[in-house]
Amino acid sequence: MHGHPSPSDGTGPADAHDHACGGEDLLARAERICRERGLHYTDLRRRTLEAVAGEGRALGAYDIAERLSVPGRRVAAVSVYRALDFLTENGLVHRIASRNAFVPCGHGHGGGESTVFLICRTCGTVGETVSRDIQRGLDSTLASAGFKPVSHIVEVEGECGACQGRGGTE
Amino acid sequence: MHGHPSPSDGTGPADAHDHACGGEDLLARAERICRERGLHYTDLRRRTLEAVAGEGRALGAYDIAERLSVPGRRVAAVSVYRALDFLTENGLVHRIASRNAFVPCGHGHGGGESTVFLICRTCGTVGETVSRDIQRGLDSTLASAGFKPVSHIVEVEGECGACQGRGGTE
DNA sequence: CGTGGTCTGTTACAGTGTAACAGGGCCGTC
DNA sequence: GACGGCCCTGTTACACTGTAACAGACCACG
Numbered sequence A, B: 001m002h003g004h005p006s007p008s009d010g011t012g013p014a015d016a017h018d019h020a021c022g023g024e025d026l027l028a029r030a031e032r033i034c035r036e037r038g039l040h041y042t043d044l045r046r047r048t049l050e051a052v053a054g055e056g057r058a059l060g061a062y063d064i065a066e067r068l069s070v071p072g073r074r075v076a077a078v079s080v081y082r083a084l085d086f087l088t089e090n091g092l093v094h095r096i097a098s099r100n101a102f103v104p105c106g107h108g109h110g111g112g113e114s115t116v117f118l119i120c121r122t123c124g125t126v127g128e129t130v131s132r133d134i135q136r137g138l139d140s141t142l143a144s145a146g147f148k149p150v151s152h153i154v155e156v157e158g159e160c161g162a163c164q165g166r167g168g169t170e
Numbered sequence C: 001c002g003t004g005g006t007c008t009g010t011t012a013c014a015g016t017g018t019a020a021c022a023g024g025g026c027c028g029t030c
Numbered sequence D: 001g002a003c004g005g006c007c008c009t010g011t012t013a014c015a016c017t018g019t020a021a022c023a024g025a026c027c028a029c030g
Helices: A026-037 A043-053 A061-068 A077-089 A132-145 A161-166 B026-037 B043-053 B061-068 B077-089 B132-145 B161-167
Strands: A093-096 A101-104 A114-120 A126-131 A148-159 B093-096 B101-104 B114-120 B126-131 B148-159
Touching: A026 A043, A043 A061, A043 A077, A043 A101, A061 A077, A061 A101, A077 A093, A093 A114, A114 A132, A114 B132, A126 A132, A126 B132, A132 A148, A132 B114, A132 B126, A132 B132, A132 B148, A148 B132, B026 B043, B043 B061, B043 B077, B043 B101, B061 B077, B061 B101, B077 B093, B093 B114, B114 B132, B126 B132, B132 B148
Parallel strands: A114 A148, B114 B148
Antiparallel strands: A093 A101, A114 A126, A148 B148, B093 B101, B114 B126
16 A cells, blocks of 8 residues: 555554554554453444555545445535544644644554654655664753743655655656 | 755755844845845735744644734735745745744754754744755765755754743642 | 726635534443 | 443534635736
8 A cells, every 4th residue: 555664764653552563454553452452443433443544645534534435325524534633642643733734643653752753845745764863962952941842743845756766856 | 845956965944144144124024035146025024924923832833823913804814825925935934844834034044054942742833943064964865865955944842942841840 | 198007995705714502422430 | 130330322513624726907018
């Protein structure tokens, strides 16, 4: 499907239970997490996750609603938002703030590493990688500023490797 | 987003000469930049900038429109959006993607430094700082991923120094 | 004076997101 | 089984965000 750029830092994943290790795909992980946490892995939530996972690029909530709708059975965007809230809270999808759109979560996000989203202007795919260096820079910067972080986002727009190879008139 | 061809590092929005050096305030800088670049510093653009600058927190486009409107003379949001586009392109305001709102630009954003926005959950103020460390971490991470950046955003949500002092545990 | 370009006003509309309430399914208790 | 509580979903309504398209105003320039 969509190949994530590998975690380039080469630093191993931190957290033992949450990340997509080798063979476990996102849907299996969702099922396991919900079971472990006693949450309801409902039909709507599963189908919402499938819709997001089945797309390399970021999907808007209304796009997802459209994909989930069939003639005679329409899924309202508000239901999709609630499913996305659930999936986001449980680390199964991410929201791309600069696009108002959602992507499947491909990493485990243990401590000590910042997640970075790589948004390709050409093909629209959204890659995800993690970086210990950025997290360290962030930590020191915030400490100097006296700011206590709760969450943060790092989003980069540009051209992915595949598109550089294919199209670049440079 | 930015129409500026950026120098080699690729992620800096503007060139090195328009930063707030010492005492120059934002409005004076705006006037100077427009004069230097032969751009129209119109009434709407000036008042939009004043509205954004006169607020510590991020303002939405409709908030700005409301502030600029007086009985009998209403400013439409679409006009504000155009003014904001202009101001953003010229490095006078920033867009906070996670809030869909705008803040005045307080730094010069020379090359080699990432701009970081510090959004306080308690008081709503948005601080701005720059970090060479984060930029370096970003550069190495993107290089490893084979991703060519054009622009990027770093936004942190948390608690600012003032609110930690005031509200901590109470 | 005309002309062309930019800026603004206006309307219309698409997309994003939340609040509030109603109904339905599930599960534990009585 | 009936009841009641809780969560999830459907539905409606609405507010906010953002863009497209066209018309008029305004200004510099020949």
